[in-house]
Structure formats: C-alpha cells, structure tokens
Amino acid sequence: MSSKKIYTGLIEQYRNQLPVSKDTQIISLGEGNTPLIQLHNIPSTLNKQVEIYVKYEGLNPTGSFKDRGMTMAVTKAVEDGAKAIICASTGNTSASAAAYAARAGITAFVLIPDGKIAQGKLAQAMMEGAIVLQIKGNFDDGMRLVKEVADEAPVTIVNSINPFRLQGQKTAAFEIIEQLGRAPDFHCLPVGNAGNITAHWLGYSEYACADSSLFAEVCTNGFADFSGKPIIDTRPKMLGYQASGAAPFIRGDMVDKPETVATAIRIGHPQSWDYAWIVNSESEGWFDECSDEEILATQKMLAEKEGIFCEPASAASLAGALRDIKSEKIPENSCIVCTLTGHGLKDPDTAIKQSTAPVVKVEASLVQVKSAILDNM
Numbered sequence: 001m002s003s004k005k006i007y008t009g010l011i012e013q014y015r016n017q018l019p020v021s022k023d024t025q026i027i028s029l030g031e032g033n034t035p036l037i038q039l040h041n042i043p044s045t046l047n048k049q050v051e052i053y054v055k056y057e058g059l060n061p062t063g064s065f066k067d068r069g070m071t072m073a074v075t076k077a078v079e080d081g082a083k084a085i086i087c088a089s090t091g092n093t094s095a096s097a098a099a100y101a102a103r104a105g106i107t108a109f110v111l112i113p114d115g116k117i118a119q120g121k122l123a124q125a126m127m128e129g130a131i132v133l134q135i136k137g138n139f140d141d142g143m144r145l146v147k148e149v150a151d152e153a154p155v156t157i158v159n160s161i162n163p164f165r166l167q168g169q170k171t172a173a174f175e176i177i178e179q180l181g182r183a184p185d186f187h188c189l190p191v192g193n194a195g196n197i198t199a200h201w202l203g204y205s206e207y208a209c210a211d212s213s214l215f216a217e218v219c220t221n222g223f224a225d226f227s228g229k230p231i232i233d234t235r236p237k238m239l240g241y242q243a244s245g246a247a248p249f250i251r252g253d254m255v256d257k258p259e260t261v262a263t264a265i266r267i268g269h270p271q272s273w274d275y276a277w278i279v280n281s282e283s284e285g286w287f288d289e290c291s292d293e294e295i296l297a298t299q300k301m302l303a304e305k306e307g308i309f310c311e312p313a314s315a316a317s318l319a320g321a322l323r324d325i326k327s328e329k330i331p332e333n334s335c336i337v338c339t340l341t342g343h344g345l346k347d348p349d350t351a352i353k354q355s356t357a358p359v360v361k362v363e364a365s366l367v368q369v370k371s372a373i374l375d376n377m
C-alpha cells in the first residue's frame with residue numbers, strides 16, 4: 001500500500017457528489033481545500049457579537065475560486081474529446097482556463113477586455129500558454145463573441161454558462177459546512193456573473209437535502225450522495241454584493257457601461273441572472289452595492305488588521321457584511337462567512353496605488369537602519 005498523502009483536488013474529494021464516472025481522467029492542480037479563517041481584529045472593533053469567517057479562495061492554484069469550476073469544466077471537455085477551450089474573462093477565468101488547458105495538453109483561447117485587466121492575471125494567461133485575444137470592448141462584449149464563435153468553431157466554452165463550472169464551484173459550500181460543522185447563518189459573496197452565488201446555493205441545498213428549483217435547471221445529477229456524512233438542517237441566507245458602477249442586481253436591469261476598480265466584477269450583463277434571483281428568494285437573502293471607496297478601504301483594512309490580502313472584488317463581500325452588521329440587518333450572534341474570491345497579488349497596481357505606508361529610504365548603514373527603526377516604533 002502506498003503511504004503517499006497527497007491531496008489531489010476537489011473532484012477526487014467529492015467524486016460521489018460530482019458528475020464523473022470511475023473512468024473519468026481527472027485534470028487537477030490540487031484545487032479546493034482552502035482555509036476558512038476566523039477574523040479576530042476586525043470584529044473586535046465592531047462592538048457587536050458576531051463570528052466572521054473568510055473562505056480564502058485566493059489560495060487556489062491560480063489564485064482564485066475559478067479553479068474549482070475549471071477542474072470540472074476541463075475534465076469534462078477532455079472526456080468529450082475537446083482539443084480547445086475558450087472563455088471571455090475579466091482575468092481570473094482566463095488565468096485558470098490557461099492553467100488547466102496546459103495541464104490537459106489542449107489549447108486555451110481567452111478573450112479579455114482591452115486595458116481593464118489586472119497585470120497578475122494577464123501574466124498568468126500568457127505564461128501558461130493561452131492564446132490571448134484582447135478585444136476592444138468589455139467583458140459583456142467578449143461573452144457575446146464567445147457564444148457566437150463557439151457555434152462556428154470546435155471550441156468548448158468554459159465560462160460559468162458551462163454547467164460543470166457550477167458543479168465544481170458548489171464544493172466550496174461543502175468544505176465550509178465540514179470546516180464549521182454547520183452551515184453559516186449568512187454567506188456573503190461579491191457578484192459579477194452570479195455563477196458563484198448560484199453554485200454555493202446548490203452546494204448548501206444538496207448538503208442539506210433541501211429542495212431548490214435550481215436542481216431542475218442546472219444540476220446534472222440531482223441530489224448529491226452524502227451517505228455517511230453529517231447532514232445539515234439549515235441553509236444560509238445568501239448575500240450578494242456588487243460594485244456600485246456595475247450593479248445590475250440593484251438596478252433591477254442590465255447595465256451597459258459597467259465601471260469599477262474591482263475589475264473582476266466589472267460586468268453589466270450577468271450570465272446567471274435568473275439563477276441568482278432564485279437564490280435570492282429561496283435563501284431569503286439580499287443584494288446590495290458597495291462603492292469603490294468602500295471596497296478599497298475594506299481590502300486595505302483586511303490586509304492591515306488581519307494579514308489577509310485579497311483582490312478588490314473579493315473585499316466587496318466583507319465590505320457589505322460589515323455594513324449590514326453595523327446596521328443590524330445582520331443580527332448579533334450570527335455566524336457569517338465571506339468568500340474572498342481572489343488573491344491580492346493578482347492586482348499589484350491597485351494595491352500599490354492606494355498604499356499610504358511610506359517606503360523609508362536609508363543608507364546601508366547600521367546607524368541609519370537603527371534610527372529608522374526607533375523612529376517608527
């Protein structure tokens with residue numbers, strides 16, 4: 001018997017809950033199994049009794065939760081004989097698609113918006129050998145083109161309209177339940193296309209063996225098989241936060257020229273629009289918006305006070321949660337999980353721009369270094 005103890009990714013971990021067979025060749029980079037970290041320093045400033053946890057999805061192999069969906073989407077594409085995949089992306093989907101395509105030995109085509117992509121994400125897609133098509137348009141234009149071209153060329157779409165993406169992403173909810181030993185009362189997420197909030201609700205509903213009208217729409221295997229595992233008896237209220245300049249769920253209609261510093265959620269025409277409204281009503285949750293200033297201030301506070309560095313879009317979940325805790329829309333004694341969707345290193349430019357801490361320049365001498373330290377204690 002082998003003594004190896006290598007975690008081999010979320011499909012292996014949740015095989016019985018995912019649409020794979022025993023013969024399926026799994027394309028994995030060890031995604032999933034991310035930490036759930038309880039915040040200490042931020043809650044203590046609130047004067048409210050709450051437990052806040054962050055699910056740090058920035059620690060996936062390519063630095064965002066997109067890897068959970070991509071391992072499933074690329075595994076199924078390869079199983080179906082695909083030689084190429086394609087996606088439109090604000091950055092993280094392209095980084096993930098490129099990595100899993102490289103792993104599978106197939107080609108990734110990625111359509112990214114001109115100029116509005118964080119440097120880290122572009123670097124990833126280029127290093128991982130994707131063919132990058134930079135379009136003169138935004139994400140929504142890219143998404144439309146991807147759908148059109150997939151009708152005319154032999155490429156598999158790996159955006160979240162690919163149902164296997166949501167199947168992979170639902171495992172984040174499974175992990176949270178297993179880490180907490182229960183479901184949280186509230187689950188907060190940043191919302192762009194709304195695939196992730198949909199996937200989480202699928203996951204919570206399957207684990208609770210509670211019905212959802214999503215099952216008929218997106219679930220390819222009905223109730224997941226959780227025989228032998230603890231079954232939860234509650235599901236969280238799902239709270240979706242958008243950036244004010246890209247907030248179709250708050251406006252109640254599509255937004256044609258979305259703008260926000262949180263480029264990962266700079267989306268005006270969400271692909272999972274109908275699903276997200278189902279999540280909203282079934283979970284009795286709500287949508288709200290955060291300004292760019294709020295998003296950046298929360299990103300910085302999380303890094304400064306807790307040592308956790310997420311990208312701007314991710315901070316929308318915590319920004320919204322903190323506001324709703326303060327206003328008691330989220331009541332005291334609640335257990336709250338915020339998804340931190342992507343790593344802060346994805347977007348170094350935005351981070352450095354808003355960093356106020358001065359870089360102290362000194363000579364390479366003991367005297368100067370010592371006085372710089374004593375001056376700054």
Ligand SMILES: *Cc1c(COP(=O)(O)O)cnc(C)c1O
Pocket residue numbers: 064065066092093160190191192193194195196197264265311313314341342
């Ligand atoms: C993709 C992404 C989102 C938005 O997720 P949706 O499923 O499109 O709602 C949020 N944050 C980051 C970092 C992302 O990469």
